[in-house]
Amino acid sequence: MPLLEIRNLRKSFTLPDGGRHTIMDVPSFALEAGQHLALQGSSGSGKTTFLNLIAGILTPDEGSLLLAGKDLASLSEPQRDRHRALHVGYIFQTFNLLQGYTCLENILLGMAFGPGAQRARALDLLNAMNLADKAHHRPRQLSVGQQQRVAVARAVANDPKLVLADEPTGNLDPANAAAALQLIRKTCSDSGAALLLVSHDPKVLSAFDQVQDLSNINRASPGGAP
Amino acid sequence: MILGWMVRNSLRQHALSTAVTTFSISLATGLLMAVWVVKDQSHAAFTGFTGGFDAVLGARGSKLQLVLNTIFHLEDSPGNMAWQDFLDIKQHPNVELAVPLALGDNYRGYRIVGTSEEFFHKSMLGPGKKLSLQSGGRWFDPTLREAVVGSVAAQRVGLHVGDTFQPYHGLLFDEKSQHEEIYLVVGILEPSNTPADRVIWIPLEGVQLMGGHSAESATQVSGALVRLKAGAATTGFHLDLLYNKQGNRLTFAWPIGRVMAQLFDKIAWFDRVLALVAYLVALVASASILASLYNSMNERRREIAILRALGARRSTLFGAIIAESALIAALGALAGFILYAIIAGLAAIIIRAQVGIILNPLTPHWIMVAAPAGMTLLGALAGLAPAFKAYRTDVSENLAPHS
Numbered sequence: 001m002p003l004l005e006i007r008n009l010r011k012s013f014t015l016p017d018g019g020r021h022t023i024m025d026v027p028s029f030a031l032e033a034g035q036h037l038a039l040q041g042s043s044g045s046g047k048t049t050f051l052n053l054i055a056g057i058l059t060p061d062e063g064s065l066l067l068a069g070k071d072l073a074s075l076s077e078p079q080r081d082r083h084r085a086l087h088v089g090y091i092f093q094t095f096n097l098l099q100g101y102t103c104l105e106n107i108l109l110g111m112a113f114g115p116g117a118q119r120a121r122a123l124d125l126l127n128a129m130n131l132a133d134k135a136h137h138r139p140r141q142l143s144v145g146q147q148q149r150v151a152v153a154r155a156v157a158n159d160p161k162l163v164l165a166d167e168p169t170g171n172l173d174p175a176n177a178a179a180a181l182q183l184i185r186k187t188c189s190d191s192g193a194a195l196l197l198v199s200h201d202p203k204v205l206s207a208f209d210q211v212q213d214l215s216n217i218n219r220a221s222p223g224g225a226p
Numbered sequence: 227m228i229l230g231w232m233v234r235n236s237l238r239q240h241a242l243s244t245a246v247t248t249f250s251i252s253l254a255t256g257l258l259m260a261v262w263v264v265k266d267q268s269h270a271a272f273t274g275f276t277g278g279f280d281a282v283l284g285a286r287g288s289k290l291q292l293v294l295n296t297i298f299h300l301e302d303s304p305g306n307m308a309w310q311d312f313l314d315i316k317q318h319p320n321v322e323l324a325v326p327l328a329l330g331d332n333y334r335g336y337r338i339v340g341t342s343e344e345f346f347h348k349s350m351l352g353p354g355k356k357l358s359l360q361s362g363g364r365w366f367d368p369t370l371r372e373a374v375v376g377s378v379a380a381q382r383v384g385l386h387v388g389d390t391f392q393p394y395h396g397l398l399f400d401e402k403s404q405h406e407e408i409y410l411v412v413g414i415l416e417p418s419n420t421p422a423d424r425v426i427w428i429p430l431e432g433v434q435l436m437g438g439h440s441a442e443s444a445t446q447v448s449g450a451l452v453r454l455k456a457g458a459a460t461t462g463f464h465l466d467l468l469y470n471k472q473g474n475r476l477t478f479a480w481p482i483g484r485v486m487a488q489l490f491d492k493i494a495w496f497d498r499v500l501a502l503v504a505y506l507v508a509l510v511a512s513a514s515i516l517a518s519l520y521n522s523m524n525e526r527r528r529e530i531a532i533l534r535a536l537g538a539r540r541s542t543l544f545g546a547i548i549a550e551s552a553l554i555a556a557l558g559a560l561a562g563f564i565l566y567a568i569i570a571g572l573a574a575i576i577i578r579a580q581v582g583i584i585l586n587p588l589t590p591h592w593i594m595v596a597a598p599a600g601m602t603l604l605g606a607l608a609g610l611a612p613a614f615k616a617y618r619t620d621v622s623e624n625l626a627p628h629s
Binding site for chain 1: 228231235236238239528529532533534535536537538539540541542621622625
């Protein structure tokens with residue numbers, strides 16, 4: 001059974017004129033446990049919406065979305081929150097680190113909503129990211145590359161079954177981007193987590209063995225499959 | 227633990243607005259507590275202190291003025307009464323004790339009151355508590371120009387046993403109106419925490435025969451403190467009828483506590499205004515929590531969205547905002563005790579200096595629990611709107627970047 005299995009998923013938004021705009025229409029999509037897959041798509045193709053649906057941040061209008069054996073559409077919001085905290089790691093383009101917290105606290109907070117904060121594991125992760133001496137620094141005191149590493153550490157802190165990465169290198173220079181990508185893939189491989197990365201950057205996509213075009217998955221994206 | 231982190235970080239991030247809001251809450255809490263404690267304690271002190279007497283007899287006029295003048299040594303005398311009137315009340319079969327008082331002079335602003343030795347020996351400051359002298363002193367000889375000085379008056383004007391002084395005419399100090407008579411201080415009262423501490427006591431005849439006083443004053447007194455015999459329950463009613471209803475020369479102020487209670491009834495509006503001010507400050511302080519947290523929600527939308535993306539429940543964030551709001555109010559309420567101590571302490575100092583009555587701001591009072599608890603609850607309620615805003619924050623809209 002795949003780790004992630006999507007069937008007939010549809011999502012639409014209300015337009016300012018009152019009409020409905022369908023942004024996601026995915027007949028089927030699957031991701032196996034431990035699989036690394038890159039999705040390419042242009043701006044407005046629904047990449048972030050797709051990831052937010054998989055994370056349970058958004059709920060589909062129709063269809064089923066099974067993650068780790070549970071249909072997110074059938075879960076209540078608090079149950080989805082819990083499911084997300086336990087099974088999904090999320091890496092954002094802008095890192096989305098909490099500026100008021102230290103690096104260590106950022107990781108601990110991510111753990112606290114899941115299985116519980118474990119200081120030793122958080123410190124181990126920072127150490128693995130070569131950030132042991134930055135544990136008590138705030139994100140703004142770090143370089144962008146270091147911030148991305150903290151974000152990666154936070155995403156894998158709960159040993160998630162699935163890591164979602166939304167343009168994770170979009171804010172990095174080429175050298176840092178390559179390093180960050182390598183780190184994300186290695187970290188996921190080490191922990192056995194599946195990785196679903198979305199990007200429109202050819203360099204990023206070229207690092208993956210498996211790349212799919214979102215327009216082939218999402219019939220609602222511009223130029224999507226009929 | 228998560229709530230603790232979130233609240234602590236938010237307070238730290240918004241330190242200035244937290245400090246300002248906390249101060250306004252502390253001001254409200256301190257004011258509320260001070261208004262209630264000073265009101266209740268001063269009411270109890272003024273209506274409860276009688277010096278061990280039941281009534282005051284004096285010239286025709288206001289009962290309140292008579293009590294304030296003879297018991298609390300405030301206000302002007304409503305006039306004098308004849309010595310014979312004093313003898314009549316003293317000899318009444320149901321009167322246990324009548325002590326004459328005569329006044330009309332001061333020493334550097336502190337009242338000089340003429341009385342008999344009975345005043346010292348039979349005044350009751352409380353159960354089993356009487357006036358006493360500091361070591362090295364003695365009571366005055368009624369036939370001599372001697373004085374016993376209250377502890378506050380002695381300290382303020384610098385009089386010691388063995389010192390002499392010349393009284394000034396009138397109740398207000400005027401350097402030009404000094405009497406020629408010289409009085410010797412023979413005793414200083416131990417602090418009694420009563421109005422007696424602010425008075426310079428001399429023999430009754432000293433005031434009556436002071437140079438410059440009218441010839442009539444030699445046969446008059448300003449009033450008489452009256453103690454009724456125990457068990458003579460109807461005597462007060464009888465004398466009230468006799469002097470106040472049937473007669474028209476004298477005033478019988480009885481019972482002293484009820485007369486003073488009338489004063490508080492008259493100034494009750496002032497208490498209500500003070501309480502209203504305190505309530506308004508509390509309301510404004512709570513509103514400032516609401517405004518400060520509500521405004522901060524805009525800048526915290528992204529943080530809230532990130533926390534939600536990490537798995538935080540809406541209810542957790544809602545609780546964190548309520549906890550933050552309540553904590554700000556609770557910190558303010560705690561700090562309110564400092565402001566309370568300052569406000570109530572100053573009020574107590576002023577009341578003691580002006581009247582001689584001691585208030586104790588440290589005495590437990592229900593408002594010391596109710597005000598902090600009420601402010602904390604009000605603070606928590608003020609957090610409802612911001613918490614609801616946090617609760618409704620759309621995660622996907624506030625997680626950048628969008629595609």
